[in-house]
Amino acid sequence: MLYREAGDFKTSYKDDSQTFPIRIDRWGYYAILAIAFIAVPLVINDYWASAVLLPFLIYAIAALGLNILTGFCGQVSLGTGGFMAVGAYACYKLMTAFPEVNIVIHVILAGGVTACVGVLFGLPSLRIKGFYLAVATLAAQFFLVWLFNKVGWFYNYSASGQISAPTRTVLSIEVTGPTASPWAKYLICLTFVTVMAWLARNLTRGSVGRKWMAIRDMDIAAEIIGVNPLAAKLSAFAVSSFFVGISGALFFSVYLGAVEVGEVFGIQKSFLVLFMIIIGGLGSIFGSFAGAAFIVLLPVFLKNVLVGGMGWATDLAAHLELLILGGLIMMFLILEPHGLTAYWRTLKEKMRLWPFPH
Amino acid sequence: MKLKMIAAAAAALMTAVPAYADLTIPALNYRTGPYAPSGIPYADGYSDYMTLLNERDGGIGGERINVLECETGYNTEKGVECYEQTKGQGSLLYIPQSTGITYQLIPKASADGIPVWSMAYGRTSAVNGKVFEWIFNLPVTYWDGASVAVKYAMEQEGGSLEGKKIALVYHNSAYGKEPIRTLEALAAKHGFEFVPIAVDHPGQEQKSQWLQIRRERPDYVFMWGWGVMNSVAIQEAANIRYPMDKFIGVWWSGSEADVVPAGEGANGYKSLTFHGAGTDFPALQEIKTTVIDAGKNAGDGSKWGEVGYNRGVYAAAMTAEAIRQAQEKTGNAAITAADMRDALENLTVSDARFEEIGLGGFAPAVSQTCGAHSTPRLAAVQQWNAADKTWTVLTDYIEPDFEIIDPLIQEDSMAYATEAGITPRECN
Numbered sequence: 001m002l003y004r005e006a007g008d009f010k011t012s013y014k015d016d017s018q019t020f021p022i023r024i025d026r027w028g029y030y031a032i033l034a035i036a037f038i039a040v041p042l043v044i045n046d047y048w049a050s051a052v053l054l055p056f057l058i059y060a061i062a063a064l065g066l067n068i069l070t071g072f073c074g075q076v077s078l079g080t081g082g083f084m085a086v087g088a089y090a091c092y093k094l095m096t097a098f099p100e101v102n103i104v105i106h107v108i109l110a111g112g113v114t115a116c117v118g119v120l121f122g123l124p125s126l127r128i129k130g131f132y133l134a135v136a137t138l139a140a141q142f143f144l145v146w147l148f149n150k151v152g153w154f155y156n157y158s159a160s161g162q163i164s165a166p167t168r169t170v171l172s173i174e175v176t177g178p179t180a181s182p183w184a185k186y187l188i189c190l191t192f193v194t195v196m197a198w199l200a201r202n203l204t205r206g207s208v209g210r211k212w213m214a215i216r217d218m219d220i221a222a223e224i225i226g227v228n229p230l231a232a233k234l235s236a237f238a239v240s241s242f243f244v245g246i247s248g249a250l251f252f253s254v255y256l257g258a259v260e261v262g263e264v265f266g267i268q269k270s271f272l273v274l275f276m277i278i279i280g281g282l283g284s285i286f287g288s289f290a291g292a293a294f295i296v297l298l299p300v301f302l303k304n305v306l307v308g309g310m311g312w313a314t315d316l317a318a319h320l321e322l323l324i325l326g327g328l329i330m331m332f333l334i335l336e337p338h339g340l341t342a343y344w345r346t347l348k349e350k351m352r353l354w355p356f357p358h
Numbered sequence: 359m360k361l362k363m364i365a366a367a368a369a370a371l372m373t374a375v376p377a378y379a380d381l382t383i384p385a386l387n388y389r390t391g392p393y394a395p396s397g398i399p400y401a402d403g404y405s406d407y408m409t410l411l412n413e414r415d416g417g418i419g420g421e422r423i424n425v426l427e428c429e430t431g432y433n434t435e436k437g438v439e440c441y442e443q444t445k446g447q448g449s450l451l452y453i454p455q456s457t458g459i460t461y462q463l464i465p466k467a468s469a470d471g472i473p474v475w476s477m478a479y480g481r482t483s484a485v486n487g488k489v490f491e492w493i494f495n496l497p498v499t500y501w502d503g504a505s506v507a508v509k510y511a512m513e514q515e516g517g518s519l520e521g522k523k524i525a526l527v528y529h530n531s532a533y534g535k536e537p538i539r540t541l542e543a544l545a546a547k548h549g550f551e552f553v554p555i556a557v558d559h560p561g562q563e564q565k566s567q568w569l570q571i572r573r574e575r576p577d578y579v580f581m582w583g584w585g586v587m588n589s590v591a592i593q594e595a596a597n598i599r600y601p602m603d604k605f606i607g608v609w610w611s612g613s614e615a616d617v618v619p620a621g622e623g624a625n626g627y628k629s630l631t632f633h634g635a636g637t638d639f640p641a642l643q644e645i646k647t648t649v650i651d652a653g654k655n656a657g658d659g660s661k662w663g664e665v666g667y668n669r670g671v672y673a674a675a676m677t678a679e680a681i682r683q684a685q686e687k688t689g690n691a692a693i694t695a696a697d698m699r700d701a702l703e704n705l706t707v708s709d710a711r712f713e714e715i716g717l718g719g720f721a722p723a724v725s726q727t728c729g730a731h732s733t734p735r736l737a738a739v740q741q742w743n744a745a746d747k748t749w750t751v752l753t754d755y756i757e758p759d760f761e762i763i764d765p766l767i768q769e770d771s772m773a774y775a776t777e778a779g780i781t782p783r784e785c786n
Contacts, residue, residue, distance in 0.1 A: 047446065051439040149530055149556070159539050159770060160481070160532035162461055166777065178465030256434065258461045260532050262559050263434055300439070303429075314429035315389030322390075 003351040019201055036190055041183040049182035054255045056296045057189040058247050063276040063288035064200045065243025070274070071283035072204055073236035074216030075125050079137035081269030082144035083241050085261050086114045087248025089154050092163040095253065096156060103168040103176060103253065107192070110249035111242040117144075118241020125233050129219075141270055148261040164258035176253045185254050192250060196243060201285050203239065212236050213283070244273075275325075279332050281341025290340040298325065380421035380692050381681060383408070384444040386430045386437055386455050389657075392560035393432035393585030395615035396666060397455065398657060401427070403670020404453075405656035406649045407641070411678055413648050418678055419685040421692055427656075432585070434458045441466065450681070450698045451475055453673060457533035460493075465778065468492040473699040477673050478503075478609060478632060482536055483770035487703065487731040488782040490771065494702050496676075496732045497724055498632045501766060503608050504537035504580070505758035506630060506737040508544045510606070511578045519550040525576035527567060527583065527591055530556040534582045537608075541580075543762050550577075561587025568594040581607040588616035596623025603628060609737065612749070613665035617742045625744035628752070630737045633672045633721040635749035637663035641716030642671065665740075665749060672721060679707050679715075703728055722755050728785035735760075 008023045010016040020026040044053065062080060069075050090110035095103065121140040125133050148154050155163050167177030174180040175188045203209050211232040214222035223229055252259045259265075272295060280291020299321050306317035336342050350357070385404055388397035408423045417423050426447065428440035437459035441452065452467060452474045454460045460480035467474045468491065475494045476484065482501045484493040512519050526541060528534030538554055545552035553574055555567050561583065568591075571579060579600065583591055588611045595605050603626045607616070612629020620627075637643065642663060650659045661667045684693040684701035693701075705726040712718055722734045736755035743750060775782055 045446075047442040050442040055435070149558075159535065160457075160461065161535045162458075162532045164461070164465075164777075167779070178469040256438065256462065257465065260434070260458050260461075262530055263458055266559065307427075307429075313389075314387065314427045315394075318390040318429045318431060 003348070003354075005352075019205075033194070037187070041187055044182050044186055046182050049186050050255070051300055052296065053186055054189055056293055057186075057193045058250045058255055059273065059276060059292040059296055060193055060289050061196050061247035061250070062244050062273045063280065063292045064196060064285065065240045065247065066273050067277045067280075067283065067285070067288045068200060068204065068212070068243065069236050069240035071277055071281075071287070072209060072216060073212035073233065073240075075122075075233060075236060076130065076134040077137040077240070078134050078267070078270045078274070079121060079140035079144070080244055080273040081265040081267060082141040083114050083118055083244040084248030084251060084269060085144050085148055085265035086117045086241075087111060087245030088252035088259055088265065089148050089163065089261070090114065090245065091249035091253050092165070093154065093156075095166060095168065099166070099168075102170065104170060104188075106168075107246055107249040107253070111246040114245020114248065115238040115242040118237045118244070119234050122234055122237025122241075125237065126230060138267075138270075141267055145261050145265060148265075160260075162258055162260050163252065165253040168253070176257065178257065180254075189250055189254060192246060196246065197285060197289075200243070200288075204285070208235060208239075216283075275329055277339075278329060279339050281339030282337075284339075284341040286344060287339050287341040290344070294340065295325075298328075381418065381423045381450060382426055382444075382448045383423060383451055383453075383677060384426040384428055384440065384447075384449050385453065386440050386459060387427055388430050388432045388455065390429060391431040391433070391585075392562070392587075395589070396585050396610065396613065397432065399613060399615065399661035399664045399666030400455070400670040400673070402655065402657035402659075402661045403667035403672075404674045405670075406645050406662075406667075407671045407674035407678070409649045409654050409656070410641070410645050413652075413654065414644070418681050419691040423678075423681075430456065430459065432456050432458075434462055438462055438466075445470060445472060450693065450695050451677060451702075453477060453677075454480070457481075457536070458531060461532055464490070464493055471699075472695045473702055475673075475677075475702065477669075477676075479533065481774075483767045483774060485730060485732040485735075485767050486771035486782075487727070487729050488771075488785055489775045489780055490731060491783060492699060494726075494731045496705070496726060497721065498609075498735050498737050499732055499763075500536040500582070500608065501540040501763045502735045502758040503630050503737055504540040505544060505763060506739075506756045507578075507580050507606050507608075508541070508548065508550075509756055509759065510739050510753065511604075512548065515577075519548045519577075521549065521551075522577040523551040523553060523574065524578045524580060525553040525555055525571055525574060527555050527557060527564075527571070527579060527581045529561060529583055529587055530558045533584065537580075537582055539766060540763060543766065544759065547759075547762060557583070557587055557591070560585060562590055564590050564594050568598055568600075571595075571600065572598045577604065579605045581605070581611045583607065583611045583616075588613075589619040592617055592624050592627055593620045595627075596620050602626035603741070606630065606739070609669075612740060612742075613669075614747070614749075615664070615666065617744070618747070622744050624742055627742045628739055629742075629749075631665070631740045631749075631751065632737050632755075633668055634719060635665055635668065635740055635751060639717050639720055641675070641720075642668070644716060645671070668720075671717075675715060675717060676705070676707065676724070679711070680705050702726065703731070 003024050005022050020029050066080050069077050087110045090113040091106050094106040124136040155161055165176045167174055173184050175184050211227045214227050215232045276291035276295050279294050281287025302321045306312045307314055387401035405425050408425050412422050426444055430437040430440055454463055457479050460476040463474050473492050478498050480495050482499040484490040484495045541552050557564055607629040609630045617624040649655050680701045684697040688697050707724040709723050722736050724733055726733050738751050738755045739753045740749045740751045
């Protein structure tokens with residue numbers, strides 16, 4: 001009834017190929033952007049920023065990155081945590097070496113550094129596939145964490161081996177450091193997420209993305225029709241690592257402020273981001289957001305319901321949380337391999353037909 | 359939009375939760391994950407002592423104490439979430455229970471004006487209260503611990519460590535790396551060779567590290583471990599037949615959960631400590647009768663009297679003393695976080711006072727000042743007896759080598775002050 005394309009006429013190819021061809025979708029998108037950029041900063045507090053919104057936004061960038069590599073190009077990676085660490089440490093080194101340069105530039109450069117490292121570790125993907133590639137990226141994960149723990153130069157020889165973000169400003173508003181206000185941190189992350197999602201969406205529906213998908217679906221066939229596997233795979237690694245690097249840089253500088261590589265960017269982080277795209281949906285931009293939201297919100301939600309609402313013991317709630325998360329991952333893999341995106345799509349389909357489903 | 363609904367429900371719950379109590383103290387505990395063996399006894403001890411005060415005295419100064427448990431799993435991100443969640447509920451003091459979380463909270467809590475007490479962990483240079491106004495790390499620091507261990511080893515070797523070799527098995531994190539700088543300085547001073555050996559989180563696999571120890575044959579092995587890493591290390595040491603009396607852990611590597619799994623092999627293992635062992639204290643007996651036997655205990659009651667449990671009791675007793683002194687000073691029963699900070703800075707707990715609260719001889723007297731946020735900075739050595747399953751304190755409280763440590767503290771705290779743009783305040 002409400003949600004349909006009847007009456008929504010397109011008079012140019014540009015209109016026809018836009019991201020949200022249905023009017024109500026488009027409005028919804030603008031409404032969400034308006035709420036996120038204007039309404040949320042007015043009401044946000046420390047708790048919502050640190051516990052919910054910042055991790056959601058930053059994980060969404062990481063999930064977008066991994067989705068480009070795994071979902072769109074079909075290259076399994078378990079090195080996300082390590083690549084996030086590269087982004088974080090690159091950002092730290094740049095922040096401390098060039099304090100006068102704007103933090104936004106540092107974050108983007110950190111993404112660039114991560115892209116280079118990603119390409120380097122992506123090279124084996126030209127020879128090996130599937131599980132074997134997963135093991136190669138796992139090696140990257142362990143190697144990078146070890147490197148940042150071992151070599152003092154990366155953490156400026158601080159006694160504890162921790163890196164901590166000094167206060168930096170954007171348009172003379174503090175965005176990093178302990179005194180930064182929650183809305184400033186939120187807005188800087190939101191801006192990055194919006195730009196990165198726009199970039200990801202447009203990359204994946206253009207020729208680059210189609211090459212990635214061709215490689216994913218069948219690499220030999222793709223090669224025969226003229227896709228260069230070297231360029232396609234390495235560009236996927238580069239773009240994916242760029243995203244992951246930016247998320248790592250934001251994770252360190254804006255969200256946590258102080259980071260210890262082994263704990264924050266360990267193998268668990270790689271799995272967490274992988275779970276996000278599995279639950280959200282492989283090869284989908286919406287899925288990256290849905291997965292990130294799900295994994296960030298579920299523990300907070302369960303904790304508030306079980307401990308805050310029902311007064312259960314904290315350890316019981318924490319164990320139950322692991323149980324539920326594990327169960328859901330198995331459920332999704334068995335019942336709906338395309339994740340939350342598939343449910344969303346079904347829902348939209350039903351809404352289009354409603355109230356006359358036949 | 360299922361997610362929106364979840365978010366909305368979460369929002370509704372979050373606003374519904376706060377149950378205000380008069381003296382709110384968040385406890386960032388971890389009863390889950392690889393660090394749970396170390397985290398559970400402490401959490402039980404802390405809560406049980408507070409329950410005792412509530413049950414016996416009706417709180418402190420007529421105000422009941424509300425211990426707000428929040429599960430961190432020793433994870434920094436969850437710790438930050440706990441902090442943000444609880445800080446608006448009138449929290450008086452944060453005891454982060456993890457060096458990683460402490461590092462997170464040092465700038466945040468200083469900006470929010472809530473004191474942080476990292477009890478014998480966290481950033482050692484927080485001793486310098488001129489720089490770290492809101493941070494406390496009494497009663498002892500890691501650098502003191504390293505020095506005491508070296509001093510003890512030197513005593514055992516007849517006064518000299520010249521040409522000896524000391525290995526440090528450490529958790530590869532901010533926590534484990536803390537003593538390295540001191541041990542390097544001490545190695546230069548006393549002429550022993552220092553071999554750091556890292557164990558990565560969570561520390562369940564240490565074959566290669568102990569192979570290295572077997573090859574290097576150090577005269578002493580020190581350990582800065584936590585959680586499951588401790589029991590694995592002690593088991594591995596027993597496996598390579600390393601002499602247990604030359605294996606000395608820091609105070610976080612010396613509780614029942616660490617030695618019991620290795621059975622007979624752990625006999626003679628030593629660790630540092632800053633409080634008494636066992637249940638021979640009136641306060642602990644009272645906890646047993648008033649709290650545990652009445653079924654009001656936080657855990658299952660089985661940890662009562664363990665080293666970790668006693669440490670929780672120590673932390674709770676000190677917190678209670680600080681609250682009491684803040685109440686006396688301000689004349690208000692309901693104190694604020696700022697009052698709590700002032701009280702911690704001037705906290706004095708004499709031996710007589712320890713006696714009064716039923717913990718006579720439990721720990722050395724504390725007397726804080728504005729410039730010294732950690733006192734008395736003493737540690738003793740205790741030893742495990744596998745047959746009786748008891749810890750016995752072997753030495754008196756040993757004073758560390760302040761000559762070496764204090765300049766290091768000064769240097770590190772001033773480096774932090776420059777980094778964070780803090781002008782050290784004056785102390786009279």
